[in-house]
Amino acid sequence: MALSPLRSVPLRLALGIALSCMLAAAPAGAAQASPPPAAAFFGNAEFGGATLSPSGRYLAARTGAPGKPLRLMVVDLQDNSVKTVAAFTDSDIHNFQWVNDERLVFDVTDRNVAPGDMHFAAGLFAVNRDGEAFLQLAARRTGRGVVKSSTLAQKRMLPWHTFMLPQPGSQDSPFIYVESTEFDHAGREVNNNLLRLDTLTGLSQLVERPGKVSKWMLGQDGEPRLATVLKDDKLTLYYRAPGSQGWRQLYQAVAFRGDNGAFTPLGFGPDGLLYVEANNGRDTSALYTVDTASGKLSPAPVLTAPGYDFEGHLVANKDKLLGVRLLTDARDNVWFDAGMKAVQEKIDQQLPNTINLITPARNPQAAHMLVESYSDVQPPVFWLADIKTGKLNKVGESHAAIKPxxxxxxxxxxxxxxxxxxxxxxxxxxxxxxxxxxxxxxxxxxxxxxxxxxxxxxxxxxxxxxxxxxxxxxxxxxxxxxxxxxxxxxxxxxxxxxxxxxxxxxxxxxxxxxxxxxxxxxxxxxxxxxxxxxxxxxxxxxxxxxxxxxxxxxxxxxxxxxxxxxxxxxxxxxxxxxxxxxxxxxxxxxxxxxxxxxxxxxxxxxxxxxxxxxxxxxxxxxxxxxxxxxxxxxxxxxxxxxxxxxxxxxxxxxxxxxxxxxxxxxxxxxxxxxxxxxxx
CATH class of the missing domain: 3.40.50.1820 (Alpha/Beta hydrolase fold, catalytic domain)
Structure with missing residues (x-):
C-alpha cells in the first residue's frame, strides 16, 4: 500500500465550539425548570451496540427494555427479519463477536449484581445467527447462566477464567482464539494462555507461548502474531511469522516509564504490515509501521496529530487498510481511501451537527456500513447506512431520554x-x-x-x-x-x-x-x-x-x-x-x-x-x-x-x-x- 510519508491531522474544534456558542447565546430563561433526573444520565442503557457480520448481510445488536436483561438479536438486512438468538432471565448479554457469517460468540454479565458477587466470571457461549446450535463454552464461577447440555459438552467446558479476545479472528471458520488467565494467590493476573477453540464442539488446543504473556495480538488473518511478556521492568514483544510455529523477539523496552525507544502495536494491515504508535525521538507519538524482520520503525511516520499523541485504531476491510479512528480533542475517522472519504462526506451532509464514525464490514462489497454519531450534547446514536442509496436507518441510541x-x-x-x-x-x-x-x-x-x-x-x-x-x-x-x-x-x-x-x-x-x-x-x-x-x-x-x-x-x-x-x-x-x-x-x-x-x-x-x-x-x-x-x-x-x-x-x-x-x-x-x- 502506498501512503504519503507524512499526513497531518488538524485539530477538531469547530463542532464543539459552534455548539457551545449556539447554546451560550440562548436566553437565560431558556434553561429547563426541571432538569432531567439522575436516572437519565446514570441508568442502564437499553441499547448495547451493534456489529455487522463479515459479509455485511447480517446485523447483530444488544437490546433490552426497562428492567429487562439485554438480549442478542440478529437482523437479516436483505429481508429485514429479526431474530432473538440469545437471552437469559438472570443475565445480560455483554461482549459479542461474529465467529463467521453463520455463528456468534458472546459472554454475559448481570447489571443487577455488583462485582462483589460476579467474581469477574463472564462465561462464554456460542450460537448460530438463527438461534440454533447454542453451546456453552466456558463456565461461570457463580454457576449462573449454565444451560442444559450433554455430559460430553460439560466435560469440554472451559473454566471460568476463559475470556474473549477484544479482536475477532479470521471470521471464516468455526474457530476463535480465547485467553485462559492464570492468577496468583492474591487473585492478580500473572499469565494469559491462548487457546484455539472450536465453537461448534467446544474442543480447544493450547498455543505455544514465549513466556508469561500479558497480552496477545492476532494478525489480519486471525492467527496469533504478537505476544507481550512483562518480566521485572522489561517489556518484550515476540513475533510469530505466518507459516511459522516459533516465536522470536521483536524488541524489548523498559516498562512503566515511557521508554522513548518503545512502540505500542496497534494491529496488522491486510498487506501484513504491522502498525504501531511510537515517539521515535519526537515529543508526541505518531503512527508508524514496523519491519517485522528487523524490528525497526519506518523512517517517517504514516500519520501525525499535531499537539497530540497518536491514539486510535486501524479501520480496514479484508483487502486493504482504509483509514484510522483517531482521537485528538474528539474521535473521528481519518480516511486513506478515496471511496471512504466520499462515503463520509455523504453521511456528514445528512448528519451535519454530529461527528459520524463509520465502521465498514469485512467484506469490501458489503451493502451497508455502521455509523455512530455523537457530539458534545448528543449521546451516541447508531445508524445503518445503505451504500448505494445513501439512506440512513436508526439502529439504536445509548441514552434515549437525553435531549441535546x-x-x-x-x-x-x-x-x-x-x-x-x-x-x-x-x-x-x-x-x-x-x-x-x-x-x-x-x-x-x-x-x-x-x-x-x-x-x-x-x-x-x-x-x-x-x-x-x-x-x-x-x-x-x-x-x-x-x-x-x-x-x-x-x-x-x-x-x-x-x-x-x-x-x-x-x-x-x-x-x-x-x-x-x-x-x-x-x-x-x-x-x-x-x-x-x-x-x-x-x-x-x-x-x-x-x-x-x-x-x-x-x-x-x-x-x-x-x-x-x-x-x-x-x-x-x-x-x-x-x-x-x-x-x-x-x-x-x-x-x-x-x-x-x-x-x-x-x-x-x-x-x-x-x-x-x-x-x-x-x-x-x-x-x-x-x-x-x-x-x-x-x-x-x-x-x-x-x-x-x-x-x-x-x-x-x-x-x-x-x-x-x-x-x-x-x-x-x-x-x-x-x-x-x-x-x-
Whole structure:
C-alpha cells in the first residue's frame, strides 16, 4: 500500500465550539425548570451496540427494555427479519463477536449484581445467527447462566477464567482464539494462555507461548502474531511469522516509564504490515509501521496529530487498510481511501451537527456500513447506512431520554500553569445560562497517567452542567495523550505540580469570568479522589468542598497495603513503576508524608462527601475508612457512604443513581442555590 510519508491531522474544534456558542447565546430563561433526573444520565442503557457480520448481510445488536436483561438479536438486512438468538432471565448479554457469517460468540454479565458477587466470571457461549446450535463454552464461577447440555459438552467446558479476545479472528471458520488467565494467590493476573477453540464442539488446543504473556495480538488473518511478556521492568514483544510455529523477539523496552525507544502495536494491515504508535525521538507519538524482520520503525511516520499523541485504531476491510479512528480533542475517522472519504462526506451532509464514525464490514462489497454519531450534547446514536442509496436507518441510541437542547456545550481549552506549562482541559457550560460567574466543579480524572477525557457527551460532566455548574476537566501534567514531556512532568508530582495544575485551572476559570471564585468545589474518583482531598489540604481558600469516590488516601498504602485486603496492582508495577512514577518509600519518605491526605487530615476543614466500594481491589476500602476516621476527629462536615458490593467504580444502576443524587444535594448545599450565606 502506498501512503504519503507524512499526513497531518488538524485539530477538531469547530463542532464543539459552534455548539457551545449556539447554546451560550440562548436566553437565560431558556434553561429547563426541571432538569432531567439522575436516572437519565446514570441508568442502564437499553441499547448495547451493534456489529455487522463479515459479509455485511447480517446485523447483530444488544437490546433490552426497562428492567429487562439485554438480549442478542440478529437482523437479516436483505429481508429485514429479526431474530432473538440469545437471552437469559438472570443475565445480560455483554461482549459479542461474529465467529463467521453463520455463528456468534458472546459472554454475559448481570447489571443487577455488583462485582462483589460476579467474581469477574463472564462465561462464554456460542450460537448460530438463527438461534440454533447454542453451546456453552466456558463456565461461570457463580454457576449462573449454565444451560442444559450433554455430559460430553460439560466435560469440554472451559473454566471460568476463559475470556474473549477484544479482536475477532479470521471470521471464516468455526474457530476463535480465547485467553485462559492464570492468577496468583492474591487473585492478580500473572499469565494469559491462548487457546484455539472450536465453537461448534467446544474442543480447544493450547498455543505455544514465549513466556508469561500479558497480552496477545492476532494478525489480519486471525492467527496469533504478537505476544507481550512483562518480566521485572522489561517489556518484550515476540513475533510469530505466518507459516511459522516459533516465536522470536521483536524488541524489548523498559516498562512503566515511557521508554522513548518503545512502540505500542496497534494491529496488522491486510498487506501484513504491522502498525504501531511510537515517539521515535519526537515529543508526541505518531503512527508508524514496523519491519517485522528487523524490528525497526519506518523512517517517517504514516500519520501525525499535531499537539497530540497518536491514539486510535486501524479501520480496514479484508483487502486493504482504509483509514484510522483517531482521537485528538474528539474521535473521528481519518480516511486513506478515496471511496471512504466520499462515503463520509455523504453521511456528514445528512448528519451535519454530529461527528459520524463509520465502521465498514469485512467484506469490501458489503451493502451497508455502521455509523455512530455523537457530539458534545448528543449521546451516541447508531445508524445503518445503505451504500448505494445513501439512506440512513436508526439502529439504536445509548441514552434515549437525553435531549441535546438541554445539554451543556463544550470547549476544549488550554491554560497556563504557574510554571508556564500548557494544560489542556475540557470546559462544559450549562445550556441556556449566561456563562459568567457560575459555580464551578473541578472534575479530576483518575489514573493518573492516562488521558482523562475528550469532547463528546459524558454522563458525569453533563449531569453537573444540567444542575447549573460549570465543569472543568484538566489534563494535568502526568496525563498521557499530549506528549512525552507532559507525561514525564508528572512523575513524583502527586500533591505537588499535578495538584497545582488543577488549582491553576480553577483560578483560570475565575479570571475568564466563567466561575464565581467563592463557589468552587473539587471532585474526582481514584486518583481524582486523592486530588480532591489534597485540594482542600493545599488550597483551603480556593475550594469550598470536595467529593471523593474510591480515592487513594495515602501513597504508602499503595506500597504496603493493609491486612484487610490486597491491591490488584502487579508486583512488577509495585516494584518498578510506583517508586519512579509516584514515589519511593525510603528516598521520598518526607514527600509522601506531606502529600498524604490521611497524614494531613487535621488540616481539612471543608465539607466532604466520601464514597467507597466494599470489594474494591484497586483502592481497597481501608483507604476510605482510615481517612474517614482521621478527618472526623477534626471535621464534622463529613458524609460517608459505603457500597458493600462495589469494586473500583459503580457498576450497579441503583448505586450510580444514589451516589450522584447525593453529589447533587451536597453541591447544592455548598456551592449551589441551597448554600447558606457566609456568616458576617
Amino acid at each position: 437542547a438541554e445539554m451543556g456545550g463544550q470547549q476544549f481549552v488550554r491554560y497556563k500553569a504557574r510554571d508556564g506549562r500548557e494544560i489542556p482541559a475540557l470546559l462544559t457550560l450549562p445550556a441556556g445560562a449566561s456563562p459568567k460567574n457560575l459555580p464551578l466543579v473541578m472534575l479530576v480524572h483518575g489514573g493518573p497517567f492516562v488521558r482523562g477525557t475528550e469532547m463528546g457527551w459524558k454522563a458525569q460532566a453533563q449531569f453537573l452542567a444540567s444542575r447549573g455548574y460549570a465543569v472543568l476537566e484538566p489534563e494535568y501534567r502526568g496525563s498521557t495523550g499530549f506528549g512525552n514531556a507532559h507525561f514525564r512532568a508528572g512523575w513524583k508530582q502527586w500533591g505537588l505540580g499535578m495538584q497545582d495544575d488543577i488549582a491553576d485551572g480553577a483560578r483560570w476559570a475565575a479570571r475568564q469570568g466563567y466561575a464565581d471564585p467563592d463557589r468552587i468545589c473539587i471532585a474526582g474518583g481514584s486518583y481524582g479522589g486523592y486530588a480532591a482531598l489534597m485540594g482542600v489540604v493545599k488550597d483551603p481558600g480556593l475550594y469550598r468542598c470536595a467529593v471523593d469516590w474510591m480515592g487513594v488516601t495515602d501513597i504508602n498504602l499503595l506500597h504496603d497495603g493493609h491486612w484487610s485486603a490486597v491491591s490488584d496492582a502487579s508486583d512488577a508495577y509495585l516494584q518498578y513503576g510506583l517508586p519512579v512514577l509516584v514515589g519511593d518509600q525510603v528516598r521520598d519518605a518526607a514527600q509522601l508524608q506531606a502529600t498524604s491526605p490521611i497524614q494531613q487530615a487535621a488540616r481539612i476543614k471543608a465539607p466532604l462527601l466520601l464514597a467507597y466500594g466494599g470489594v474494591d481491589r484497586r483502592v481497597p476500602l481501608y483507604h476510605g475508612t482510615l481517612f474517614r476516621d482521621a478527618v472526623k476527629k477534626h471535621n464534622n462536615a463529613v458524609e460517608w457512604v459505603e457500597y458493600p458490593d462495589e469494586g473500583h467504580g459503580l457498576a450497579l444502576e441503583a448505586d450510580r443513581i444514589d451516589f450522584w443524587t447525593r453529589v447533587e444535594k451536597f453541591l447544592d448545599q455548598n456551592i449551589g442555590a441551597g448554600r447558606k450565606p457566609a456568616q458576617p
